[in-house]
Amino acid sequence: MRGVTAARKARREPAPKQLPLVGAHVSIAGGVDLAPARAVAIGANVLQIFTKTPNQWREPVISAGQAAAFRAALRASGMQFAAAHDSYLINLASPDRALRTRSVASFIAELRRCDALGLDALCSHPGNFMDDRERGLARNADAIAEALDAVPTRTRLLLELTAGQGTVLGSTFDEMAGLIARVPAPLRRRVGVCFDTAHVFAAGYDLVGDYDGVWRQFARTIGYRRLGMIHINDSQAPLGSRRDRHEVIGKGAMGTEPFRRIMNDPQLARIPKILETPKGENDLNDRRTLRLLRRFAAG
Ligand SMILES: [Zn+2]
Numbered sequence: 587m588r589g590v591t592a593a594r595k596a597r598r599e600p601a602p603k604q605l606p607l608v609g610a611h612v613s614i615a616g617g618v619d620l621a622p623a624r625a626v627a628i629g630a631n632v633l634q635i636f637t638k639t640p641n642q643w644r645e646p647v648i649s650a651g652q653a654a655a656f657r658a659a660l661r662a663s664g665m666q667f668a669a670a671h672d673s674y675l676i677n678l679a680s681p682d683r684a685l686r687t688r689s690v691a692s693f694i695a696e697l698r699r700c701d702a703l704g705l706d707a708l709c710s711h712p713g714n715f716m717d718d719r720e721r722g723l724a725r726n727a728d729a730i731a732e733a734l735d736a737v738p739t740r741t742r743l744l745l746e747l748t749a750g751q752g753t754v755l756g757s758t759f760d761e762m763a764g765l766i767a768r769v770p771a772p773l774r775r776r777v778g779v780c781f782d783t784a785h786v787f788a789a790g791y792d793l794v795g796d797y798d799g800v801w802r803q804f805a806r807t808i809g810y811r812r813l814g815m816i817h818i819n820d821s822q823a824p825l826g827s828r829r830d831r832h833e834v835i836g837k838g839a840m841g842t843e844p845f846r847r848i849m850n851d852p853q854l855a856r857i858p859k860i861l862e863t864p865k866g867e868n869d870l871n872d873r874r875t876l877r878l879l880r881r882f883a884a885g
């Protein structure tokens with residue numbers, strides 16, 4: 587291999603471009619082990635799943651057999667990265683003791699399933715503070731620490747930047763950095779962020795008019811080393827609207843330019859990019875959009 591590189595250098599050829607890491611959230615209907623093939627079918631090389639029904643508290647236990655079947659399917663699929671997204675019911679910042687206890691238990695179960703499945707990351711929204719923002723941040727960080735402490739795993743926790751609807755935490759880079767800083771140091775190493783383009787845009791960061799400025803701000807506050815995944819979604823909701831409405835790329839308020847920039851941004855080249863937008867009949871939107879993103883990357 588070394589010889590090949592030397593020969594290429596001698597001819598001043600650029601190194602071959604690695605395939606961009608693009609994929610989508612895929613269904614686990616019929617069994618979690620069926621998800622990797624669905625990702626392959628739409629042309630993905632990275633994927634995201636739910637490990638349970640996200641709007642129910644029921645916590646399915648993944649059997650050793652199911653986990654083994656999933657791991658084998660994932661290996662066979664050639665996926666480069668696999669993440670889960672946690673349940674929508676979990677609120678780790680809640681002032682309501684019963685809800686918070688239930689949320690922590692559910693979150694621990696999420697981490698355990700990710701560990702059993704050998705997933706690279708668990709993506710989780712910061713909670714809703716309900717009463718007081720500072721106290722909510724403290725509760726959220728404590729709950730994260732409790733769960734990470736309970737489940738030693740190589741699955742990285744990725745806190746997702748939010749649109750800022752209602753009392754949800756984590757819609758500004760500063761607040762997200764502050765939340766992560768509150769997690770005790772040894773556990774903090776296992777925490778990163780997920781950058782959802784639709785949320786960040788709705789939260790008021792102008793990826794259309796000031797792409798470089800937004801990422802400079804991200805680098806200064808959170809830092810690229812924390813960036814574990816990008817949710818690459820257009821937004822139906824306008825800039826600063828604080829509404830979480832995903833749209834197919836090219837059909838929303840952001841246009842295609844920020845996505846072309848992301849696909850050509852060397853800082854983001856090895857960050858997995860996942861679609862969470864309406865799939866269309868037979869996943870046609872996903873197939874088309876992944877093709878478009880790969881075309882952007884090809885220049
Ligand atoms: Zn999310």
Ligand SMILES: [Zn+2]
Pocket residue numbers: 746782817862
């Ligand atoms: Zn997202």
